[in-house]
Amino acid sequence: MAVKNRMKELRLERGIKQIEMAEALQVTRQTMTAVENAKYNPSLELALKIAKYFDLSVHDIFILEEEIE
Amino acid sequence: MSRKFSKWGLARSAMIIFSITILGQIIRYFVNGEFKLTVITGAFLGTAPLALINLIHVRRKKDNTPEIDERTWQNVLKFIAYASQILFLVLMVVLTLISFIGIESISIVYLWIIVTINMLVIGLGSMIVMRR
Numbered sequence: 001m002a003v004k005n006r007m008k009e010l011r012l013e014r015g016i017k018q019i020e021m022a023e024a025l026q027v028t029r030q031t032m033t034a035v036e037n038a039k040y041n042p043s044l045e046l047a048l049k050i051a052k053y054f055d056l057s058v059h060d061i062f063i064l065e066e067e068i069e
Numbered sequence: 070m071s072r073k074f075s076k077w078g079l080a081r082s083a084m085i086i087f088s089i090t091i092l093g094q095i096i097r098y099f100v101n102g103e104f105k106l107t108v109i110t111g112a113f114l115g116t117a118p119l120a121l122i123n124l125i126h127v128r129r130k131k132d133n134t135p136e137i138d139e140r141t142w143q144n145v146l147k148f149i150a151y152a153s154q155i156l157f158l159v160l161m162v163v164l165t166l167i168s169f170i171g172i173e174s175i176s177i178v179y180l181w182i183i184v185t186i187n188m189l190v191i192g193l194g195s196m197i198v199m200r201r
Contacts, residue, residue, distance in 0.1 A: 019132055027138040030201065034140060043139050 002065045008036040010054050010061065025049050076136055079123035083116035141199050148198045149191055156187055 011021060022032045027046065034040035035050075042050065051058045090112035098104040160183065167175070 019134070023133045026135055028134050028136075028141065029132075031138050031140040040140050046139060 002038065003041050003062055004038055004065055005035065005062045007050065007061060010056075011036075014054075021053065024053060076127055076130075077123060078136070079126075080120040083119040083123070087112050087116045137199065144198045144201065145195045148194055152191055152194055156190065 011018070018032050018036075019029055022029045025032075025046065031040065031042075035042050035046075047058050047062060051061055054061060090108060094104055094108055
């Protein structure tokens with residue numbers, strides 16, 4: 001079961017640049033790209049930071065693939 | 070670890086190596102009575118470029134993102150785990166071949182070569198993996 005996320009969609013909706021978000025979350029730009037493209041699953045800490053950044057719950061951003069179907 | 074501190078990691082390592090070399094020479098001076106300036110010069114020539122590379126990198130970096138984060142750490146740890154196993158496997162194969170040839174004793178220098186290669190592969194490999 002893969003984990004998908006809506007990070008890129010949410011970021012573009014709000015007009016936030018990838019580097020701005022990387023700076024705010026204190027991660028590298030490469031990590032931001034990897035998370036957005038579902039190539040890397042963030043730690044619980046980073047997932048919670050992302051949720052806080054978007055002012056949403058973790059469930060609104062990260063979705064287990066079986067939930068999509 | 071604070072961000073300001075972590076971005077000078079390479080320079081800090083260079084300084085530690087240089088300090089240890091000086092300390093080693095001081096101990097040697099008190100034990101053997103000789104102080105080799107060539108060792109200090111060698112250590113300086115080896116560590117100064119590292120500090121310089123770090124300085125250039127820090128000056129060129131414009132954004133406020135960290136050098137290392139959870140993903141890069143994970144990648145480095147994964148690399149070290151794989152590299153150690155592969156190096157051990159290579160060592161086993163070489164040792165088997167040497168045993169088959171009939172060599173029963175080797176010089177300590179060869180062991181140092183293995184240790185140096187191990188450090189080089191792990192060190193350089195980690196630096197490359199960290200950039201990905």
